[in-house]
Amino acid sequence: MLKVRDDRRRLSRRIEAARVGIGAVFALLATAYWYIQISRGEYYFTLSENNRLRSVKVTAPRGYVLDRKGAILVENEPGYNLQLYRREARDLPSAIDLASNVLQLPREQVQGRVKRGLRDPEFLPIAVAENLSIEEVAAIEARAPEHPEFAITISPRRLYKRGVSAAHALGYLSEVSPEQIAKAGETTYRVGDWVGQKGIEESYEKLLSGTHGERQVIVDSHGREIAEEGRIDARPGENLFLTLDLDLQQVAEDFFKDKVGSCVALDPRTGEILVLVSSPSYDPNWFTRRVTRKEWDGLLGDPHHPLQNRAIQNQFSPGSVFKVFEAYGALAKGMVNPDEKVFCPGYATFYGRTFKCHKKEGHGWVGLRDAIKVSCDVYFYNLGRRLGIDRIAEIAAGFGFGEPTGVDLAYEKNGNVPSEEWARTKRGARWYPSETISVAIGQGPVLVTPMQVARGLSGLIEGGRLPTPHLFYASQDPATGEKLRYRPEFKQGLALDADKAQIVKDGMWAVMNEPGGTAFGQHLTVVAAGGKTGTVQVVGRETSENLPKAKRIEDHAWFAGFAPVNDPQIVVVVFVENGGHGSSAAAPLAHAIFEKRFGKTPEEPSANGLVRASLPAGDPR
């Protein structure tokens, strides 16, 4: 039997109400999905595409750097980097411990990098450290079972094969700064790129770096590549051959092992830089390896500033080296008769002040040639007074002083060439004629860099034609092997008849080859070399002589020479800070370089003046 139905009217009404409510909720849900999927669909679609499509930079291998003979100076080697995938990490603090232990890095440093990485999306790996050693890589990989979060990636690392050698010519790499990115435009660099700093790494950054490629890859949520959608290949950087002659470079570097200063050797005919040394040096590899705070502080705190390129950035008075330019200029301007003689009693008085010659007893009667040979101050005091400061300034400018040499290195200094105009406008105190007397022997406010002296001397022996110094010898496309040679550039300075110029050159020859010459001790038998010594007083002569010997501050030593005298192929400029006298502190390096270049001096039977015999046919006089 059917039961009599109970009264369900209220229950039925509630069910009807529930039915309406449920229908409304489903409709609301559908509307919400409509909003997300249709109204905002495109927005989320873009997000999902960005989630999976990633553009990965393909770093172009940076070009090698070689010397003129093809010996490799700079190449690339695989560098190992440590990355951390956060989502794989079971225990982040212990992962940080492991990394800091294995890499011997302070825990805070590792933690700092991981913390910074935490701001990035979870699937992006965190870069923990770069440039791991093989041992460190092995140690990390041995722990892979407990620490699956670590991954090792390989990227090319710059290797400066000769360490500190020629560091200032080469420069180094460092991570591109935000300012550099902004300056070069977004497309050129990206965060994390390495960019050349100083040296040819900076000058030829574009050539060396090549063009980065790009790969479009599909990744999963761990950032792991699943497939490649497209790629633009990287264009490798070009190889760069430098003008450096490593044999000569080595000689100069050996010389400077325990000295502070610089050396530049040029081919006066082309401006090719054969030697470029600045001492103390630094190891460019420091910058591409992990530099510890201590190393960095040591480098920056070194009172000798190893990062400074002294060859182009040190500005000092040229001392007596200046005399040869002055002599040449006076001849060119017809202000002096080379046979005219001046009597040197060991001092001279101008404008009521006494100026001493470096030789107390005096040189007696000296003409232009011998004044260069013995570096007679009195002769040049008189010549300087005759020329006047503005004519001296013109002459100096004619040899490229006071302006950058145009060398293919950044951060070159201009030096200074004083004139009345300069005194008035730049210094703000009028020029005193007595200052001209000091400038006449290369002291006072005239300032030059070793590179400027090398270029000026090249001009002096090449009839006034100043070559632009350069390290670029040739570039080579690594794909085709095609080479592009450098075409020398010149600037015409002060022209002078060859026979008159010969007088100056002969004076310089005598400096090294005649008894009484200031660098007679440095004469060579294999080649006829010429040169000029210079000594820059660090403190006044009187002050220095009154100081106790131990406390005396040594003078800076200059030497500027060339060889062979009648067919100059090389100009060498040496500057030794606090080295003492030019003849004893600087000239020996020029001597060693000439010897390396032209052959060793045979054992001499005696030092009795037979040197003249070594002068080849075609006596410079």
Add this chain to the structure above:
Amino acid sequence: MISRVLPVPRRLDLVVLSSAIALSILGILFVASTTSGGRLAGLAGRQALWVAIGIAGMVAATLFDYRTLLKFSLGLYLASLVPLLYLLLFGERIANVRSWIRIGGFQFQPAELAKLATTLLVAYLFENEDDARLKAGTFVKLAAIVGTPFLLTFLQPDLGLALTFLPIAAVGLFFGGLPWRGWVAILLIFAAVAGGGWFFLKDYQKQRIGTFLNPDADQLGAGYQVRQSKIAVGSGGFSGKGFGAGTQSQLRFLPVRHADFILAVIAEEWGFLGVILVLSLFAALVLRSLTLATVARDRGGVFLILALSGILFFSVVINASMMIGLLPITGIPLPLVSYGGSSVATTFTGIGLILGVEYRRFANA
């Protein structure tokens, strides 16, 4: 009535049956889509096996007289609490939660069974009530019946699973005739308990709620799931990226994509159309069940259907809202579709009970 002279008709409701089976087939398909290859391969087969077990349970529940079940519901209920207690005391933690029991190679959540038993007991409770208004005694009984398994599950701690007990109570209160003042009181009590309960929530639960309130504050931690799920849903657009072509799900940006987030996968691969399909099937299932409830032979049957469809409705709404950030992520699966054996098996059994009520609509006791 006419039925008296005819053989007693046995009625199988095809709307409820077919939408339930369609949903479970969708589930198997999309579990297969997201887990092909990799360490999850094979889950689709497992899911199919569970669906088969569920259908067997459904058939059994349909054929077995629910009136007998109602009679023994107190015993069933008490028995179902035992494994919950056991879990709480000795349970093995899976994903930091003690809600699973291993039987052979399978894991089972006893709370799912307790849900069915609780439904039966509540239906039994209301069998002899009139529909004027809820009596105080009934209210207390209802609170005790639902509150006990809720608390035991909450302490496991599995907030999501515990919450699915609440619609049983809600059904009892609403259809039992709780006056509006009663609703106000309950809401106030809830607010107080929620405020106080905040201190008892586990850190990850607090974090989830915080993330829900401000998902952008933590895009990479707990906000990550919501964000990725919204991207998956939104990027599906109108017609989706195609079956098996969802980048969000295939490339594993989506967490537990085959389980709780299966709807996001469907939304990504089949788009708005897929979502409408799923929601329509559930709407059909729930609304048709309500129709069956109105014509059920007895009050026990009415409340059994109402409580069962209430759970179903509640789970669907919560899960679908989670996917698009309308509600915090609580770990409530999409019934019949999400991967998960106990959920699929018990949901099918519940549907069997609904079908059983209709099956016996004109039968004699």
